[in-house]
Amino acid sequence: DxxxxxxxxxxxxxxxxxxxxxxxxxxxxxxxxxxxxDPGQGLRLIYYSQIVNDFQKGDIAEGYSxxxxxxxxxxxxxxxxxxxxxxxxLCASRGFSYNEQFFxxxxxxxxx
Amino acid sequence: xxxxxxxxxxxTAQEGxxxxxxxxxxxxxSALHWLQQHPGGGIVSLFMLSSGKKKHGRLIATINIQEKxxxxxxxxxxxxxxxxxxxxxxxxxxxxxxxxGKGTKLSVIP
Numbered sequence: 001d002x003x004x005x006x007x008x009x010x011x012x013x014x015x016x017x018x019x020x021x022x023x024x025x026x027x028x029x030x031x032x033x034x035x036x037x038d039p040g041q042g043l044r045l046i047y048y049s050q051i052v053n054d055f056q057k058g059d060i061a062e063g064y065s066x067x068x069x070x071x072x073x074x075x076x077x078x079x080x081x082x083x084x085x086x087x088x089x090l091c092a093s094r095g096f097s098y099n100e101q102f103f104x105x106x107x108x109x110x111x112x
Numbered sequence: 113x114x115x116x117x118x119x120x121x122x123x124t125a126q127e128g129x130x131x132x133x134x135x136x137x138x139x140x141x142s143a144l145h146w147l148q149q150h151p152g153g154g155i156v157s158l159f160m161l162s163s164g165k166k167k168h169g170r171l172i173a174t175i176n177i178q179e180k181x182x183x184x185x186x187x188x189x190x191x192x193x194x195x196x197x198x199x200x201x202x203x204x205x206x207x208x209x210x211x212x213g214k215g216t217k218l219s220v221i222p
Contacts, residue, residue: 105153
């Protein structure tokens with residue numbers, strides 16, 4: 001079945017450690033997005049990529065990094081520079097010229 | 113900066129009730145998406161609207177471009193409709209960036 005997978009569902013890390021969240025899609029979509037969701041707030045865009053080997057900062061990119069070496073994959077690294085990394089992270093993808101974004105199941109990151 | 117405001121923030125309804133969730137958006141947004149987020153966190157797209165009205169099963173979405181307002185209606189609500197409903201505005205032609213509302217948490221009681 002086509003879709004977006006994010007792993008793991010729950011992730012725990014110690015403060016000061018970098019952590020990488022996985023996002024893979026087999027929808028042959030060109031664009032991929034990373035969002036952060038906090039309680040009581042709307043989703044906020046961290047990074048997005050419209051094509052392989054290119055990505056752009058979103059509204060809250062500080063403390064995060066991404067790569068887009070393959071069309072199918074868009075991993076997000078939460079670095080130790082991110083002041084408040086505990087949140088729910090959602091990955092999404094969009095096909096070329098389509099208006100709809102498809103979302104993955106999300107990863108809940110807790111930094112202890 | 114584009115803005116999207118939803119109301120109410122929380123909504124509790126009895127099974128069978130007609131439900132309305134409202135969304136207002138700022139100038140610069142050309143289309144509205146309605147999304148559903150279940151307790152597990154996954155998000156599903158329900159509708160995308162740039163004008164008029166769309167219907168899918170018991171869900172109806174409307175948009176009034178002049179008033180910059182959209183509504184999501186659920187007829188004959190059911191406990192399985194319990195979820196967070198999110199509206200998201202898309203900027204003008206050529207942009208696929210979304211601005212998200214904070215969501216409306218709906219609980220339908222049997």
